[in-house]
Amino acid sequence: MDFLGVDCVRRKLVGAFVLWLAAATGAFASPDKEELFRQLQVRAEAGVAIAQYNLGMFYNNGIGTSENPEAAFQWFEKAARAGDWLGSYKVGCYYAGQFGDVVKPDAEKALSYKLEAAQAGYVLAQHDVAISYARRGAYEEAFKWWQAAAGQGDLTALVMLSQAYGQGRGVEKSPAKAYEHLLIVIRLVPESQSGELEPLLGDLRKQLDTKAITDAEQAAKAWSPLPTELTMRAREGIREAISVAQSQLIHP
Template sequence: MSIIKPSRYRRPKGCYFGFVVLLVVICRALSASAGSLGDGRDALARGDYESAIQIWTPLAEQGNRIAQTALGAMYNNGFGTPKNPATAAKWFRKAAEQGEAASQTELGLLYSEGLGVPQNYDEANKLFRLSANQGNATAQYNLAVAYLKGHGVAINEKTALSWARKAADQGKIEGQTLVGSMYQMGKGVPQDYGSAANWFRRAAAQGDAFGQLMLGLMFAAGQGVPQDYVSAHMWTNLAAASGNERAAEMREKVARQMSQSQIAEAQRLARDWRPKSEH
């Protein structure tokens, strides 16, 4: 008999690239660049953010969309300059108008949150769609959230699932856990615990604490996977190690159903486990 039922947790409403991820995108674009663009990349790599801004600003003013995106990221996150969403929006807009998907996504998120620009879900979704149609996984995920929450569009769970699946197929962790949650709850798709577990497993394998928690809960409950307390303990233990308090609670509940040898095996599996990125 199952002792734990998987809970219906959700992630935050939207998903930003995050400073580190966005700058990885920028650095990839700059990887073959020489001259000033490359100099700015090098300054960024050594943590000299003020010099990076000084190098990229004249290039951005000349219309270079990569430099504009880079400046938007710096101002949006307060690296090398005071945090200024309005200035970030200015630079993201200039790059977005040139078709830069990363800037379209970030500007869309500023509109969605009302940071540096008036909140406007219609404008946000327009920008997300432009970026998503270029294959940007973060934009695809945020369109999914918009359709789930009814932000600027009518709620449509099937459309939300379609966009979330596009992001998830690219390895987007938030997309994978959202798809898993939708299969688990039967939103936009017939309820399917096996598919839910598979999507949570993909996120968990990349080191995502939420995915690890949900997969652990499914092993504990025997939903979509055979009931397996060793696996349940392992995954909730990994999630707890990332600071997830709910996972720590569930690990202790699972441990009460286990022998000492089973706990030792679960702990060994957790120690030996390593994340595997899909990117």
């Protein structure tokens, strides 16, 4: 498996976008979506950044209105300009070509916008920025952002950290650290997939003495994800939209 290949382990942690869809399809009771859309629109047009981002998500996903990527992008841009980091991330996604031909793909703009969100602590942005740097051969920068995303529990980032430590790419080679992070990955993936990682785990174990194995296993056992406030906000999904729409926020 090469440095950017994650064929054996796909991302299993639920991202903000998935949570949005789950919430929008009835994961919990919610008010009339069309009325919620109208309430968000009033606040967004008044310049409230958090409402602008959420209105963009409604247009993006067709909640309470028809899907309209063009309108979604416009509201994400407004939210980003007003300092909403989730809005910045979505603008970056559009420039990365993730939502059709609404805007001409621009890798530099995509990285710039996503980097803003990554620096603010958003896990999906950190993951994407790491991938962008790795593709450019900037492995030390990639490692930095994989490490940040992994600390929040991003599965792909944990896999990449294990590979980076195992290969000494972007960081000093450390079979012990590679082993530790692979153990964490095995904790997170479904049991049906963990078996695919056992040969890799065995290869790393052969490179370690008993103490190194014990230390790595204890570190992996003690590990727990620490999502940032921005990541937790993104995971609120439509619940945030409901809160914003029902609030008295009508001014930026």
